[in-house]
Amino acid sequence: xxxxxxxxxxxxxxxxxxxxxxxxxxxxxxxxxxxxxxxxxxxxxxxxxxxxxxxxxxxxxxxx
Ligand SMILES: [Zn+2]
Numbered sequence: 416x417x418x419x420x421x422x423x424x425x426x427x428x429x430x431x432x433x434x435x436x437x438x439x440x441x442x443x444x445x446x447x448x449x450x451x452x453x454x455x456x457x458x459x460x461x462x463x464x465x466x467x468x469x470x471x472x473x474x475x476x477x478x479x
Pocket of ligand 1: 427
């Protein structure tokens with residue numbers, strides 16, 4: 416059975432070029448995820464790797 420891999424995706428542009436700040440540096444509050452492509456910040460959803468293409472398609476439909 417194939418193991419499913421989850422990756423973070425930017426809900427704004429659909430990019431998976433996400434930086435997850437290392438934990439432990441800032442004890443006051445947890446850092447949000449950061450999209451390198453559209454500079455979006457926030458808590459990004461984690462989706463199955465093979466759903467990424469589907470997610471991007473849905474985003475495109477929203478823009479149109
Ligand atoms: Zn983005």
